[in-house]
Amino acid sequence: MITRDLGAFVARVRGFAHDFGPPTARGAFLVAPDGFRLADESARDNRYMADAARFDAMRASEEHRALHRALAQVVPTICFPGDPDAPDGLFPNNVFATGAGRYLVGRMRHPVRQREAARADIRAFFGGVLDYAEIDLSDQVHPCELTGALVIDRARGVGWCGLSERCDETGAQLMHEALGLRATLLFDLAPGEYHTNVVLAVLAGRAALVCPRGFADAAVVDALRAVYGPHAIALSDAEHAAFAGNAITLSNDVVWMSEGAGAALTAATRQALAAAGFTLRTVPMAAIEAAGGSLRCCVGELF
Structure with missing residues (x-):
């Protein structure tokens, strides 16, 4: 099921058991921020990006290494070298995603990011080392920036896909089919939003962090409340x-979220996370956030 019909989607999804797969990944992969700088193409539709003067490559590299050390305490975490000609490469979850026995290569909107999809070393790791089957969406015309556009409840097999210039309806259909999801809801992001994972996080299949102003239709927020x-x-x-x-x-x-995000949390949000059974861990990400993404954007998941 892939639909824009909120009522039909909620009615279907509320009956799903948490048996689609593990709710969290068994490992993670990162890409180092080598060549960290403003990517002018990406800045056209990412309002979160800072101006070029605020990009600090050394500090971003230090933050990224700290992120790697922190995540490696929880799950096996590998880091691929960055490509100086691909300054957005430190956000690999938009380009590569995994499911049971398979890996996806996304179709990126901007040419500067399409270079990342051609990384032979990352493809060889998934295909040759992990022996995952490849589903290559990068050579078709419809943008589908994977788990940037598509937030997945892995426990239920449910996708929440925000449409923007980074993902259209056909791209969403391709991702839904490639991941074998049970149901995916399509909705428009609010003007100025580029990726769903900046305004929504599904937490281990049982909770969600929701930024209401990130959705064009407030009824999507109601749907999230109905499910979670x-x-x-x-x-x-x-x-x-x-x-x-x-x-x-x-x-x-x-x-996990950035140190700046953690500092911004209200007491009510902290209490709500605790009530859902979560503690909070943060990593300094201020320099990386100048590039228009934060901690989740840096983390590719291995399922």
């Missing part, structure tokens, strides 16, 4: 702006 109940946690505009929605769970009991 009291654990659909609405974030304030300040939390949204600090990238609190760009969070990830790599285990059943810890939510």
Whole structure:
């Protein structure tokens, strides 16, 4: 099922058992921020990007190494070298994604990011080392920026796909089919939003962080509440702006986000996370966030 019909989607999804697969990944992969700088093409439709003067390559590299060390304490985490000709490469989850026995290569909107999809070393790791089957979506014309556009509830096999210039309806259909999802909801992101994973995070299949102003239709937020109940946690505009929605769970009991996002959380949000059974861990990401993404954007998941 892939639909824009909110009522039909909620009615279907609420009956799903948490038996599609593990709710969190068994490992993670990163790409180092080599050549970290402003990518002018990406800045055209990413309002979160800072101007070129705020890009600090050395600090971004230090933050990224700290992220690697932190995540490696939880799940096996590997880091591929960056490509100086691909300055957005430190956000690999938009380009590569995995499911049971398969890996996807996404179709990126901007040519500067399409270079990342041609990485022979990353493809060889998935195909040759992990022996995953390849599903290559990069050579068709419809943008589908994988888990940037598509936030997945891995426990239920459910996708929440925000449409923008980075993902159209056909691209969403291709991702839905490639991942074998049970149901995917299509909706429009609010003007100025480029990726769903900046405004929505599904946490270990049982909770969600939701930035209401990130959705063109407020009824999508109601749908999230209908599925996740009291654990659909609405974030304030300040939390949204600090990238609190760009969070990830790599285990059943810890939510990861940037240090700046964590500092922006209200007491109510912290209490809601605790009520859902989560503790919070943060990593400094201020330099990386100048590139228009945060912690979740840096993390590719291995399922």
